[in-house]
Amino acid sequence: MSGTNNLESAAAEMMRCACCGIAEGDDIKLKTCTACKSARYCSVKCQKQHRSQHKRECKKRAAELRDELLFKQPESTHSGDCPICCLPMPIGGKYSSMMACCSKIICNGCVHANQIRELEGNLQQKCPFCRHPTPKTAKESEMRMMKRIEVNDSFATFQMGLRRHDEGNHEEAFEYWTKAVELGDVESHYLLSTMYQGGPGVEKDEKKEVYHLEQAAIGGDRGARYNLGCTEAENGNFERAVKHWIIAAQLGDDASIQVLKQCYADGKINKEDFAAALRAYQAAVDATKSPQREAAAKAVATGG
Template sequence: MICGACERELPDDSYSEEERGRRQSIRRCEECVAAGNQLVLMKRGRTRPEEDECPICNLPLPLDTKQSSFQACCMTLVCKGCDLAACKRGMRDCPFCRAATPGAESLCLPMIQKRFDAGDPMAIYFLGSQYRFGLLGLEKDVTRAVELYERAAELGVKVAHFNLGLLYHKGADVEKDTAKVIRHWEAAAMRGHVKARHNFGCEEDDAGNYDLASQHWTISANMGHEGSLNNLKHHVRERSRDQGRLCWSSAWLSGRCRGNEKCRS
């Protein structure tokens, strides 16, 4: 068994019975538990990577994808602010690489195909998305989309991991597979994908692993995910309410005991 904190392969007796029942990424050996060593899953992907920045203004891209525009010519995401600024200056070409922007969506496909043929990981992912939703004149083909997503994921595209996790989680167009959901969202989260980290927290919360869920949400909240922050607030309120009930119950029981003692005297 491999420890999810120290990443050493250790014999089974190095783990408690509870830890042996966990999956590798959240399993800790007794030594790491005693030392309080953090899981690798929680160490990596705590900040957004440089690729999440707008290449023009170098500010983090909004988590809302509608606030960014994808440039098919250079496979680059540009924030709407820089896009608007370029338009105000009279630029009608790509605000990043200055390539001529195709006037029709049908003209985008040859540009994407060219970069796809060159082995561009983002082009592979983007073409997969077109097959997934049947865009740019392509017939919807989820099987082909999954193939391309898998290929892009192998090349390190974290959003490909995230979308594969979504597909296997929903189970609408592909067979539902929880193991693949976890594998892909773990990979995306450790690469700094904010929504994957948030969703992973939701999965742990549903499984009753509230401490792990809070750790995931804390990381994604620090990276700007409002839903994670709201979930953390909800957890704090619930814990406070439970503690309040516990204190009231303890006080009531204490009073009952004192009353019984008085009766006995």
Template sequence: MKICGACVRELPDDSYSVEQRGLRQSIRRCEECVAAGNQLVLMKKGRTRSEADDCPICQLPLPLDIDESSFRECCMKKVCNGCVFAAGKLGMWDCPFCRAPTRMTYSQALAMIRKRIDAGDPVAILFLGNKYRFGEYGLEKNMTSAVELYERAAELGVKEAHFSLGVLYDEGADVEKDTAKAIKHYEAAAMGGHVYARYNLSIIEGIAGNHVIALQHMMISAKLGHEKSLSNVKRLFMAGLATKADYAAALRMYQNAVEEMSSPDRAEANAVLRH
């Protein structure tokens, strides 16, 4: 017996649907999953954050608030403020991960990034895409270059690149709006554990009136520590579109995620930085 790749039902050997043969899919699907499209797979994957979302020093999940961590061009690592603060207390002011000097000019940083790109570093490709998108590091804003770099990084499996493409096509400000492409990239990012992509999918489904699917997305992103998703689960509960058990489960999972992202060093760093 084989197993359905979406819902884990047992399937007879060599069982493929007509739709699967047409799409040349390599993963077996039962008839119910084929009929449901990718929803079952989408809801099964990305329910936990990957190791790439951990601080490389303390090994704790990085905070979702971008102001509570910093990206290091020298090693292409994102380090939490707690570890930066702890290193500073020891008089270590270089990169707390690779110990490289932190003072570089934009031209020096870009030269280093381009070397990494030549070596096929997907995070460096994403990083340069961001610089072209926002016109940073002395570069002129160039959305064509940004999208090309995002697409390269996405092909290499970088979920943040999928999310960035999703946002661009969703907003339609710097590129032509394309909701289908936005959803495609949001889904790819969400299945990789991208919290904000999952949240955006919940909003899209909610606006479309698909409250059951929206709730499923919200439950997952709340489980990953997203506060707005928890608030939205509560709103659905108050509107009679979610159960008390749904909200209780979302709250419990959210609190667990927040606890996993917490540490004394992070609390101390945030207290100092917000003072």
């Protein structure tokens, strides 16, 4: 009963201003503290007046909420599934290709199968997804990508950032990745985090670096998650580091399963946790395999 009473008491408190105690009603609408979600106020004046009392608890609860979000296992990686075969995208960017016409990422298995179909049927080369003719020059490819950017395509915006970065134009790369982040692109968060480490074109900012790294990890970026684990380990927060590595391993990250293997050998994590992470890692890797993808890899290896 005490647990029920505590919940009822907490609910009742949320219906009153944390400063003056006035209850919410038809003529009084309370606004929730955006940081901690655990206090409500009838006015900005009350919120400012209560700040000194609330500040410590607010910071603590905000950190707890952030950790709940940060350590939640993503349903999948940020790369998602191939839009043609609907299997999880293969691990590693070299096993997939971006279509300049529609900004779709296609696994190499589907790209290879489409190429065979075109060769056997003596057909014009077209995108495996949207069936538009493939661009013949780099200039045509960039023009198509710019059209996708104009309609707020997040991935095309991210890709243009990569192009500008490779050209040495770090300022424009930063602008494209910032826009891509606003459009929801996860990998742009990761690349912005690397720029905020103090790279060319951006002033070093540790808070922004960590923020973008965490946002990338929350979105399912394996590399960002692994790096967060390494950072936590370097800072002596080994328990948090292991949490990050386990989540990344469960998404199929090889570097994370290797470091967990060493942790187990050193007696730093128990057998049950390591075994569970290993099973999930293997399941994630196996889910990305298909005969078409194996045929594509073989064709690349043999030059066929």
